[in-house]
Amino acid sequence: MSIEEKTRGKVRVVNNRYKFEGNFHYASPNSPMINESGKLVGVTNPRDMTYVHTYGGEAVFFESLSQGKLVASRCDNDDCRSKGSIFMPFRIHCPDCLMRATQVDITDIAKRTGKIYSFMICERSGAFNTLPKPIKFINIEFEGVCTILMGYLSVGTPVMGMRVVPIFNTKKPTYTILDLSWVPEGTKKKDLPKNFTFG
Numbered sequence: 001m002s003i004e005e006k007t008r009g010k011v012r013v014v015n016n017r018y019k020f021e022g023n024f025h026y027a028s029p030n031s032p033m034i035n036e037s038g039k040l041v042g043v044t045n046p047r048d049m050t051y052v053h054t055y056g057g058e059a060v061f062f063e064s065l066s067q068g069k070l071v072a073s074r075c076d077n078d079d080c081r082s083k084g085s086i087f088m089p090f091r092i093h094c095p096d097c098l099m100r101a102t103q104v105d106i107t108d109i110a111k112r113t114g115k116i117y118s119f120m121i122c123e124r125s126g127a128f129n130t131l132p133k134p135i136k137f138i139n140i141e142f143e144g145v146c147t148i149l150m151g152y153l154s155v156g157t158p159v160m161g162m163r164v165v166p167i168f169n170t171k172k173p174t175y176t177i178l179d180l181s182w183v184p185e186g187t188k189k190k191d192l193p194k195n196f197t198f199g
């Protein structure tokens with residue numbers, strides 16, 4: 001472990017308060033930018049900062065992925081016209097009545113009914129991408145769920161209407177959305193990406 005990794009900022013939570021420990025900012029030496037005539041035109045400024053991303057009421061969703069579960073939310077408010085609607089991606093509150101939604105496990109529904117609603121294949125990616133390219137982004141629909149989930153296909157080529165099943169990074173979770181991926185129904189365990197399981 002490098003000195004930087006040892007001192008890299010971490011956050012503990014004690015009595016619902018964040019305790020920051022270590023360094024959250026690292027500055028590296030800059031370097032001059034010189035044009036073809038040998039004249040200075042500027043400098044590069046390397047900066048490294050640790051972003052603190054709090055999940056709040058959505059934490060349960062990310063923790064569930066690490067346990068091979070897909071948790072959605074449902075409105076159970078008798079006075080809401082959307083009562084009974086199941087939302088995936090997970091949301092803390094019903095978007096229609098703003099009441100706190102109920103958490104529902106839809107792992108089995110996703111395994112039985114997930115299918116590709118639409119897709120796009122991206123040959124280029126943004127900064128900090130860690131997924132292999134091309135990235136096969138898929139939109140997945142589920143029976144009884146009123147929203148469409150965005151995800152990425154790890155095996156094969158997407159086809160409209162293709163049945164897909166969720167896979168989860170349960171062996172070395174990152175606690176990010178990348179812990180959830182999809183493969184065509186019938187994919188063999190041995191063909192899953194490293195650290196991923198069927199849950």
Ligand SMILES: [Zn+2]
Pocket residue numbers: 075076077080081082083094095096097098099
């Ligand atoms: Zn509602």
